Amino acid sequence: VHVFDHPLIQHKLSILRNKETCVKEFREITNEIAMLMCYEATRDLPLEDIEVETPVAMAHCRQIAGKKLAIVPILRAGLGMVDGIVTLIPGAKVGHVGIYRDPETLEPVKYYYKMPSDIAERDAIVVDPMLATGGSAVAAADFLKESGAKSIKLMCIIAAPEGIERMQKHHPDISIYIAGVDEKLNEHGYIVPGLGDAGDRVFGTK
Template sequence: MLRIPDNSLLRHKLARLRDRRTDSAAFRRLLAEIGAILTAEALADLPEAPVAFETPVQPMRAPMLASPEPCLVAVLRAGLGLLEGARAILPEAPVGHLGLVRDEHTLVASEYVVRLPRDLAERGALVLDPMLATGGSAAQAVARVKAAGATGVRFACVVAAPEGVARLRGEHPDVPVIAAALDERLDARGYIVPGLGDAGDRCFGTE
C-alpha cells in the first residue's frame, strides 16, 4: 500500500529538495526535515495502550505506544539523511544500517554491510531510503530486515517511481510504503523522473 501524505509543509520542502540550485548543506537539512515528517506519518498508526500516570495537576490515563519503538534502518548511504530526522522523532529507537550499492549497468544491488539490532521481532522496523526507483534495493533491504526477525516492517522514501512501487508491492505486499511523492517514471539509466538526482551525491557532496 502506497500512501502520500496530504501535507503542504512536506510538499514545500520536497520542492526545495528537487531544485538543482540547492547546495549540499541545504539538501542535508531538508532531507532530515523531510525524514522527520515521513517518520511521524509512517508510524502514526502504531498500536497504543492506556497508561496511568500523574500530571502536575492530577492522575490520569492516556494512550502510549503498546510496544517498544521500531528500529530505524537506514539504507546506506543516502538513507543517513532521512535517519537524522527520524532520530529527532524517535531518539531512543535503535538504529540499523544496511549497505547496498547498485551496479550502474545491471541496476542490481549488492550488499556490503549489515548491522541490525537483535530484538527486531519485538520492535518492527522502519526502513529509510530517499529513492524508490527500480525497487530492487528496497525489496532486498526489506527482505534482509525480515530475515533478521522483524515483523511490522514499513518503508519510507522521499520520491518513488511506479516501477519501484509495483516491485516492492509484488515482493512484499504486507509492507506499507510512505512517500512524499509518486513521480512519473524511470529513465533509461534507472533514475527517477523528474526526481531529485542522486540523493547520496547531493547529500554528501560526492560523486
C-alpha cells in the first residue's frame, strides 16, 4: 500500500472533504489529485535509451519502453478521475466496469463491462475515488484477471482500513495507491470521516 503524503495532494484532499465545495470545484480537484497520484503510481514504468536530434545536436534521451496502459474507472465515480490521468498519458486506453453496491448486502453487482481488446498486454490502473468495503475493487480486479490482465494497480483517493484489508486478502499481488486512509466504515458502509458520496458530488446528483 502506497499512501501519498505530498503537500499538494493533502491540500487538495482537504478541499474535497469540505461539504461546502461546489460541484465544479469538486470535479476539478478530483482530476487534479488523480493526475498527481498517477505521476507517482507510474514511477516504476521502464525506460529505454534513445537518440533525438535537437536543432543543435544529437541528444541522448530516455522514453517509456513500450509499456501500454489502460485506465479502468469503476462507474460512475471513477469517471471523475479519468481526465486528469489521460492528460498525463494521452495514449492510454480506457476500459469501463460498471458496479453498484447492493444497498442491503453492500456486495457488488456488475451491470457493465467493456475493456480494450488487448487488455492482457496492458498495465491496468483501476480508479475509484473511494475504497470503502473493498467489494467493488475486488470484483473489478476479478473481472480484469478473467479477461487476461496480468498487471493491475488500484488507485483511490481515500480508503477505509476494511477496504484495504479486503483487497489485500483477495488480491495480494495488486499495488494500492491512496491519498488518505480514514478511520473506519459506518453502519451504512460509508467511509468516516470520508467526503460523502463521490459520485453524487462529481456529477451533482445529490
